[in-house]
Amino acid sequence: MQEANLSVGHVAKRAGVKVSTLHFYEDKGLIKSWRNTGNQRRYKPEVLRRVSVIKAAQKMGVSLEEIKQAFANLPNNRTPTKEDWDKLASQWRESLNERINYMQRLRDLLSGCIGCGCLSLNSCPIYNPEDELANKGSGPVILDKK
Numbered sequence: 001m002q003e004a005n006l007s008v009g010h011v012a013k014r015a016g017v018k019v020s021t022l023h024f025y026e027d028k029g030l031i032k033s034w035r036n037t038g039n040q041r042r043y044k045p046e047v048l049r050r051v052s053v054i055k056a057a058q059k060m061g062v063s064l065e066e067i068k069q070a071f072a073n074l075p076n077n078r079t080p081t082k083e084d085w086d087k088l089a090s091q092w093r094e095s096l097n098e099r100i101n102y103m104q105r106l107r108d109l110l111s112g113c114i115g116c117g118c119l120s121l122n123s124c125p126i127y128n129p130e131d132e133l134a135n136k137g138s139g140p141v142i143l144d145k146k
Contacts, residue, residue: 002045004044006047007041008041017051030050049080050080053080
């Protein structure tokens with residue numbers, strides 16, 4: 001078993017995050033540190049992989065709560081292995097694909113009406129008399145169509 005001997009500053013520099021980020025992740029239960037005799041935080045080397053997984057997942061739009069749940073499902077709350085990452089990525093792929101599709105619809109409709117029902121545009125490519133789109137729901141109902 002590897003010893004927890006990495007300082008918070010070393011981990012922050014190596015992982016490319018701020019020290020406050022490590023403290024935040026620890027407060028959220030995503031990473032774990034130990035205290036030395038001087039009451040300073042110390043980390044095991046495996047925390048670097050854990051922080052990397054967190055950063056990669058966040059860049060994909062995965063929430064910290066989803067990441068925490070995924071970590072909790074690992075045996076003994078261990079640091080994810082490559083195989084674990086493959087499984088996690090597969091689980092998050094569908095959600096990521098949905099976000100990509102939504103962003104593509106947003107991009108394609110950005111210069112026109114997205115069907116919000118505001119009726120404030122003088123020239124709207126979508127004719128919406130009497131706010132008929134209100135019957136389809138609130139917000140950008142055309143954008144939210146799949």
